[in-house]
Amino acid sequence: MKKVKPLYINILLAILTVIIINLVFYFGFLRIDLTANRIYSLSKPSKKLVSKFDDKILIRAVFSKVLPEQFKFVRMYVEDILKEYRTYSRGKIKFEFIDPQQPKAKLSENDVISMGIYPIEFTVLEKDKFEVKKGYMGIAMLYRDRKEVIPVINNIETLEYDITTALKRLTIKERKAIGIVNNHRCNTLDSEELSSFKLQISKLYDFKPLQISSDTLKNVEGLLIVSPKENFDNKELFWLDQYILSGKPVAFLLDRYDVSLQNFWAMKINSNIFDFISHYGIEILDGLVADYQCQKVSLRTQQGFFVITNIVDYPFIPVITKFNNTHPLVKDLSRVDLPFVSALSVKSGLQGVSYTILMETSKYSFLKKDVYTVNPLSVDFTMSKDAQKGPFIVGLELKGKFKSYFADEDKFKNLQLNISDRLTEAKQDARILIISTSKFVDRETGLLGNIIDYIAQESDLLAIRSKDVTPPPLKAVSQTVKLLYRYFIMFVPAIIVVLAGLYRWYYRKNLVVPV
Secondary structure, three states: OOOOHHHHHHHHHHHHHHHHHHHHHHHHHOOOOOOOOOOOOOOOOHHHHOOOOOEEEEEEEOOOOOOEEEEEEEEHHHHHHHHHHHHHOOOOOOEHHHHEOOOOOOHHHHHHHHHHOOOOEEEEEEEEEEEEEEEEEEEEEEEEEEEEEEOOOOOOOHHHHHEEEEHHHHOOOOEEEEOOOOOOOOOOOHHHHHHHHHHHHHEEEEEEEEEEOOOOOHHHEOOOOEEOOOOOOHHHHHHHHHHHHHHOOOOEEEEEEEEOOOOOOOEEOOOOHHHHHHOOEEEEEOOOEEEEOOEEEHHHEEEEEEEEEEEEEEEEEEEEEOOOOHHHHHHHHOOOOOOOOOOOOEEEOOEEEEEEEEOOOOOOOOEEEOOOOOOOOOOOOOOOOOOOEOOOOOEEEEOOOEEOOOOOHHHHHOOOOOOOOOEEEEOOEEEEEOOOOOOOOOOHHHHHHHHHHHHHOHHHHHHHHHOOOOOOOOEEEEEEEEHHHHHHHHHHHHHHHHHHHHHHHHHOOOOOOOO
């Protein structure tokens, strides 16, 4: 019998190995995520959520096969992440791709549109001319008699959060109630810019505008107070104090100045809410923080018959890049803009209370006191020698067994309330969140969403939402360092090439060839 040569056996084994590896990768998945925040991998909260499903969920990914080149990667990414959801759900999640534009498609275009997924138009170049075509890039999730739809996938970086929150909405039994104070000229988040944000987040939480009282606070899991500009009466402060001592979280987004961008004036807010939070250990310093690490703004000025557009730095809109990388509320943020922010100061001698700094301004910031105008073209942003310099705390969390604001018996008696079971000290760790501006809510909805998740005590969603893929801003450096970088890039690579050529020429010239 003729023996088979070892070479042929090795070739056969290599072919079989390649076939097996291809089968494994085709039916399974393996992804190595080297991004800073692992934005392309399922986070632990998503894995935890889908692992607890008790019934089947069908995900229909509606994608046209004929898509422009720039969108083909989206379909590949969606398929990869859905495979991960399917794996970690232990088979509870099933998914299928459907192209309603195909002749024998499982669902017609009318069926897809009735589900809430509408076609979008693409401009493509075909046969040397631009043509407008329509296609589909959406997801529908079906669970029992419920349905959640992502009509268009236009941001893969937030796709995990979109899918996970949609799955949570499908399986949630009862929404948590979040209270938002709507008197004393508080911001109630009703601006047009926040309409889309509130529409999405209201699917998870039941927002209840309220005026503080014993009855209104009973039915909310967390409380949001945004920029009050008037005094609270003492009974309101009492019930707010009791709410905090009960252990339910409260977020204060407080402005020290009422700013108008129409005429660029700033008016100091005098509200007893500042004295109230001072009792718990936090003071908001007078003035606004000016930071040379700041946002640029475009301003139009009239000069004679001409309108001139100026793009200028606006130090009253600091760019925050220093975050606490251990706190879930901000740990994965890379940048937020905080307009017209003030500085927070922690009082010394706090007993039974700890604080965690969440955000700070840059070392190029300073405190500008006695602010009356905020016009970037007229305010002198030169840092004076006696100016208080940063970095400044602009966001922090207090946690501990707080003493009551009305612990003093005489102070309580003045309220004339017939209450026998009032709390004079927190029985469990209470939590207070303070950010020294509210002017970010219309533009930094990611941070606002984190705050709402925080007071709702939804740490899992908070961990997913915090993923941020915004490129961090370049660190500010001196003009000398900039010049050194410029000349290094201009001359050093050329010098290296010239030296390498000279070395090679010298080596070949002096090379001795043996006879």
